[in-house]
Amino acid sequence: MVKKLVFIIFAFLGFFATAQIPKNNVTVDVSIFPKETVALSINSEVLLAGELLQYKVYILNTSNRKGLLSKVVYVSLRNQKDSLVFNHKIKVENGVANGDFFLPSNLQTGVYNLIGYTNFSRNNIQDAFAEKSIYIINTFKKNELVNTTQDTIFISALTENPVENSGSDGSSEVFETILNKETFGFREKVDLKLKSNSSIANGSYRLSVRKVNPVEVSGEVIKAKTAIPSENFYLPELRGELISGVVLSKLGDVPLANREVALTIPGKDFVYKIAKTNSEGRFFFSVAEGYGSEKSIVQLYGDEATRRDFKIVMDEKNFHLNQDEPYFLKLDKQLKDWLEERSVQLQVENAYFDVKKDSILKNKFNSIFYDNLGTVFLLDDYTRFPTVRETFIEVITLAAIRGTGDNAKFIVNNEYDPNRIAKFNDIDPLVLVDGILIQNNEELINYNARDIESIRVVNEPYRYGSKIFSGIIAVETKNGNFVPNLSHDYLKEIELPPLIKQKKYYRPDYSNKEVQARIPDYRIQLFWEPNVQFSGGSYSTTFYTSDVSGTYEISIEGFSEDGKYYLAKYYFKIIDK
Secondary structure (H helix, E strand, O other): OHHHHHHHHHHHHHHHOOOEEEHHHOOOOHHHOOOOEEEEEEOOOEEEOOOEEEEEEEEEOOOOOEOOOOOEEEEEEEOOOOOEEEEEEEEOEOOEEEEEEEOOOOOOOEEEEEEEEOOOHHHOOOOOOEEEEEEEEOOOOOOOEOOOOOOEEEEEEOOOOOOOOEEHHHHHHHOEEEEOOOEEOOOOEEEEEEEOOHHHHOOEEEEEEEEOOOEEEEOOOOOOOOEOOOOEEEOOOOOOEEEEEEEEEOOOOOEOOOOEEEEEEOOOOOEEEEEEOOOOOEEEEEEOOOOOOOEEEEEEOOOHHHHOOEEEEEOOOOOOEOOOOOOEEEEOHHHHHHHHHHHHHHHHHHHOHHHOOOEEOOOOOOOOOOOOOOEEEEHHHOOOOOOHHHHHHHOOOOEEEEOOHHHOEEEEEOOOOOOOEOOOOOOOOEEEEOOEEOOOHHHHHOOOHHHEEEEEEEOOOEEEOOEEEOOEEEEEEOOOOOOOOOOOOOEEEEEOOOOOOOEEOOOOOOOOOOOOOOOOOOOOEEEEEOOOOOEOOEEEEEEEOOOOOEEEEEEEEEEOOOOOEEEEEEEEEEOOO
């Protein structure tokens, strides 16, 4: 069934060639597409500036089972005015994704909204996005400590912590929790084992172990916000992120059909793609590759005389919410001692950040589309010449520059031909600098040759996308920071933040008590595992307690294989022995 739907969607993509389609252009019944929703899970709803917000995202179908369409999900934290605190773009694997965000000290105390959505879920009328209210307290800024009022969310001191295990829909009975003891001292090892039957264990869950905040939130944020209605139909990002736009004439906004558009995401492992506009002048790129650059270049193919009459307009991808009346967060005076204690603990913890770093997992390396074809000229291996033209004359034997000024052009040579004439030499080669397409050859010819690291020449015909080239001339600069002339409307530099990188979270090991004995440990988030993997109906892990006494909560949350939601909570204590 999924394969059939994917085929239909690819046919849809091929017809419209854009990530979002004006609804009045949609000629098929969109009800054939399965509905996709998003669910969010977080480590805590009450956080202090200086703490880490951790979250997991579930992509779900109509049965609350794993959604297998979208491969990218977007998560953002917004204040009450819908201003972004962060906006994450995350790769979806097997229907789930996860991330985190360090809450900076410049945030105001208040109510924030964590929003999660996919490009495809934006089509939903009622549940286009998932939403969680996050209550952030900034102890570094003066907070107003007053009694409760009607127009606020009130955070008051909780005199008693929960001591009984609890769960939604019998969740506490579904997951059997086994600890090596019920009460632990500082820096003791905790052995945790979870058991459940296979139909439940084969679901998707996250596991969090965190100290129970001695607070109670009263007053409910009414989640009545909706997305601003759109006139577009949004397609699922089946392979990767969809980047789309339209090519229009400067006079009259007439769409330009059947014309190639190039995308470059620069870098050492740059991404280069070619798309062709449809009858509406629209184009799209599907980017499944990982990349690290924050900016990208989109440009129209063609000579200067043709391109200058057109402009590129990129589709808007930001997600805006309708505005409601803001909620104000008020704090109980009795929280003062707790907040002061946590503030000191956070400052100490963050002071030791360098020895408690999380490990950033590297993105998978992208192989360049031409791979190892051709010959690479490392210019430091040759006598350096001051200009690019001289370098091509004296060093680059497989290519040449012909003509001057606006008539200057690059050609590739055939080393086996007595006249050095390559096949298809009446067709231009593909010329790239740091992955960026060069169509105004003077930009490369006038570039400082001493800033060039290498020049690769593929002196055979090469087909890429819908274009055929006589060869490839790929220039790599020393710093990888070439920027073309951005003063034309047919060439756009766009903001394109990369996917967030995954982490392996720091976990101290106190098996050797002398190792880190002098390093304070004021963690209250003892463990976070966004992807719990049961084996044979059980899951086992270990972690160490910190130097903070109190009641701690073990919570497991997620969806079973058949789409049933579970949230189970268990408690243990840490005391100073």
